[in-house]
């Protein structure tokens with residue numbers, strides 16, 4: 001896993017944009033706010049940098065295609081990846097072994113956490129959140145949310161997969177997939193990890209492999225200079 005600070009990339013936007021594909025540049029051009037555009041460009045440049053490093057390739061040489069439910073995949077490389085971005089930070093997960101998903105969120109108050117959990121999450125997750133002291137609830141909600149998004153992103157279905165089809169553990173215990181129904185997935189075949197990729201951020205990674213090893217690295221400050 002790689003954690004990436006997107007803020008310092010503002011003054012390196014041209015270098016970042018230069019390694020993107022025409023499709024990525026066209027997507028970037030559609031952002032109305034310059035800050036959103038800069039963060040999109042930086043996150044995709046950082047994704048290319050990390051993937052190229054892992055593959056011994058060049059950032060601009062990588063080609064992507066969308067999987068059946070829109071999950072981006074590398075063309076012609078046996079490396080699974082997933083990207084998440086929130087605020088000034090991005091997460092990139094890589095696996096040579098199995099499907100991987102990750103999710104990152106900037107920590108924030110969630111005044112309607114219980115209502116969202118009851119209408120969207122599995123019943124045991126909603127009950128667990130409702131039983132927590134209010135002071136612990138926002139962080140626990142975001143931990144559950146990122147764990148669940150990491151799983152649907154690993155599977156590739158995104159939010160088209162109902163979030164009540166499976167349950168994850170609540171903090172402070174280790175992140176675990178407890179139950180999943182309606183398909184061929186088995187909880188024992190999954191590794192779920194809680195991530196704290198930087199101050200004010202919470203995240204999770206899901207890998208469709210039992211006991212998958214997982215390490216969190218950070219791209220160094222000034223990383224756009226490494227793009228070449």
Ligand SMILES: CC(C)(COP(=O)(O)OP(=O)(O)OC[C@H]1O[C@@H](n2cnc3c(N)ncnc32)[C@H](O)[C@@H]1OP(=O)(O)O)[C@@H](O)C(=O)NCCC(=O)NCCS
Nearest residue numbers: 069070071072083084085103104153154156157158159160
């Ligand atoms: C994929 C999805 C879960 C993203 O969630 P998010 O928290 O908004 O965004 P994140 O930053 O965590 O992830 C975005 C990245 O996930 C990746 N991604 C896109 N589709 C994906 C999918 N189906 N599975 C896994 N990853 C996906 C992309 O790299 C994307 O980055 P990009 O937009 O810069 O190219 C969500 O947008 C989704 O489910 N999309 C599919 C469409 C859909 O089902 N819509 C129904 C809405 S109710």
